[in-house]
Amino acid sequence: MRFDIITIFPESLKPYVNESVLKRGQMKKKIDIRLHDLRDYTNDKHKKVDDRPFGGGPGMIMKPQPIYDAVKKIKGRRKAKVILTCPTGQPLTQRLAKKLAKNKNLIIICGRYEGVDERIRKMVVDESISIGDYVLTGGELPALVLVDCISRLIPGVLGEEDSLVxxxxxxxxxxxxxxxxxxxxxxxxxxxxxxxxxxxxxxxxxxxxxxxxxxxxxxxxxxx
The missing domain is CATH 1.10.1270.20 (tRNA(m1g37)methyltransferase, domain 2)
Known part of the structure; x- marks a missing residue:
């Protein structure tokens, strides 16, 4: 399975995905984890990926253009399910993880700030997922939880299949x-x-x- 994670902090994810079970899974070519810097896809000369919300309110909203272009470029002609990590998504469960593990390609968008432009949900996101009823600074930790949880279900990633049962x-x-x-x-x-x-x-x-x-x-x- 291939995971593509879109984030504004790719360096923060590298230590985790390159250790332990995830590292072994990649070495055995059972999983492929790729990190993408969202700022590489913005058309803003200052590399901005967020802006103030229409209608006023606190915080900033992630702009639609960088996310849209990133997903389209990364996805290409591949069939891939696009996931947005956010507190309003459906709760992650083992049952949902098993369902997601049946896919060959997952693209995970890490939410940030006060959220993403709603048009992105409707245009490119297939599923929104939350890892719990609490608020985090961003979607990077939920993305790692998703990758870890799903990877363990891929045959050959774990050393002993009985340990999963x-x-x-x-x-x-x-x-x-x-x-x-x-x-x-x-x-x-x-x-x-x-x-x-x-x-x-x-x-x-x-x-x-x-x-x-x-x-x-x-x-x-x-x-x-």
Missing amino acids: DESFEGGLLEYPQYTRPAEFHGVKVPNVLLSGHHEEVNGWRKEQSLAITKKKRPDLLKD
């Missing part, structure tokens, strides 16, 4: 508690069932724990 939200439940060595730490012992070697009992315990944790912390996940 057991994660939180897979199967609609939160993940069960995990333990490692030593078997006792400051007087607190690992549950005996995990030391028993009986796989069926271990799996049963994990399912019970996942259900109990989900009921306590995220009962909304059980409504479906």
